[in-house]
Amino acid sequence: xxxxxxxxxxxxxxxxxxxxxMLLMRRFEEEAARAYTERKIGGFLHLYIGQExxxxxxxxxxxxxxxxxxxxxxxxxxxxxxxxAKAAMAELYGKETGCSKGRGGSMHFxxxxxxxxxGYGIVGAHAxxxxxxxxxxxxxxENFVTVCFLGEGSVSIGPFHEGLCxxxxxxxxxxxxxxxxxxxxxxxxxxxxxTPNAAVRADGYPxxxxxxxxxxxxxxxxxxxDIISDVRKNPAPVxxxxxxxxxxxxxxxxxxxxxxxxxxxxxxQTDPLILLKADILKLYKSAESKLVLIHEEIEKEVAxxxxxxxxxxxxxxxxxxxxxxx
Ligand SMILES: Cc1ncc(C[n+]2csc(CCOP(=O)(O)OP(=O)(O)O)c2C)c(N)n1
Numbered sequence: 636x637x638x639x640x641x642x643x644x645x646x647x648x649x650x651x652x653x654x655x656x657m658l659l660m661r662r663f664e665e666e667a668a669r670a671y672t673e674r675k676i677g678g679f680l681h682l683y684i685g686q687e688x689x690x691x692x693x694x695x696x697x698x699x700x701x702x703x704x705x706x707x708x709x710x711x712x713x714x715x716x717x718x719x720a721k722a723a724m725a726e727l728y729g730k731e732t733g734c735s736k737g738r739g740g741s742m743h744f745x746x747x748x749x750x751x752x753x754g755y756g757i758v759g760a761h762a763x764x765x766x767x768x769x770x771x772x773x774x775x776x777e778n779f780v781t782v783c784f785l786g787e788g789s790v791s792i793g794p795f796h797e798g799l800c801x802x803x804x805x806x807x808x809x810x811x812x813x814x815x816x817x818x819x820x821x822x823x824x825x826x827x828x829x830t831p832n833a834a835v836r837a838d839g840y841p842x843x844x845x846x847x848x849x850x851x852x853x854x855x856x857x858x859x860x861d862i863i864s865d866v867r868k869n870p871a872p873v874x875x876x877x878x879x880x881x882x883x884x885x886x887x888x889x890x891x892x893x894x895x896x897x898x899x900x901x902x903x904q905t906d907p908l909i910l911l912k913a914d915i916l917k918l919y920k921s922a923e924s925k926l927v928l929i930h931e932e933i934e935k936e937v938a939x940x941x942x943x944x945x946x947x948x949x950x951x952x953x954x955x956x957x958x959x960x961x
Pocket of ligand 1: 708816820
């Protein structure tokens with residue numbers, strides 16, 4: 636699939652909102668990375684930078700009643716879903732005001748109100764959870780769709796198959812989004828799968844499967860809009876693989892020596908933020924000054940999120956057993 640957007644007019648406000656969200660996803664993580672190197676954030680930090688067109692393209696095509704389940708590279712999805720930057724940054728800092736009350740950290744963002752059901756650190760283990768949410772829709776006769784984000788490293792793992800198997804058997808309204816960023820930690824996909832397309836996994840159940848190659852968020856949104864509408868009308872799982880790329884290492888601890896600088900720089904030629912900006916200016920020449928204002932707004936929002944996290948309290952020791960099951 637090409638990265639050309641459909642010949643369609645989009646409202647300027649819609650496009651600018653999309654740009655605002657994507658810029659927030661990018662700038663939030665750049666600041667998180669900075670805070671991490673200052674040791675203000677502990678544990679793991681997996682950055683989503685470079686993959687934003689996927690998360691935002693998919694989530695912007697959902698309705699509020701729909702559910703999102705993400706893997707551990709979850710900051711971007713959380714923000715795309717409308718989660719608060721302050722609550723996200725505070726979670727990274729391990730503070731009580733965080734979206735998981737400082738208990739989860741980077742890999743375990745959660746927001747029940749936004750129907751954002753995590754953030755999971757165990758590779759592939761959230762596929763059955765997404766199937767469960769979709770089962771609830773069917774069982775209760777509610778018309779919501781669940782989307783589940785996974786890395787391509789999950790497609791050969793047990794729970795991934797269990798989730799897809801039940802989803803197909805029970806015709807559940809769930810869409811598995813495989814974000815194929817080419818590497819599972821330092822392992823390139825050709826060392827773990829016989830084909831470069833992880834969407835091949837859909838064939839075995841079977842369920843509808845497709846591969847999308849695009850860093851263009853509008854294109855990702857359009858593709859997902861149609862798929863979500865189909866799944867809502869005729870419940871059945873779909874697997875959509877997006878070929879994407881992360882610009883940073885697997886986590887902050889990874890210098891990413893298993894790939895060349897040229898490879899990374901080459902992929903940056905289709906940076907989703909640059910593509911979206913170009914699309915906006917193609918349609919609305921006068922939007923340039925509005926984009927400048929958006930940059931100022933986002934700088935402020937991100938700075939405020941950092942200040943909020945820094946000034947928030949640590950969870951009280953007396954609450955250490957709260958939310959644990961015995
Ligand atoms: C069941 C399990 N095995 C191993 C790990 C260690 N691990 C953490 S991330 C990761 C790679 C996953 O890669 P992928 O699914 O492609 O996601 P990406 O990091 O590229 O977003 C592995 C093996 C884990 N978290 N869970």
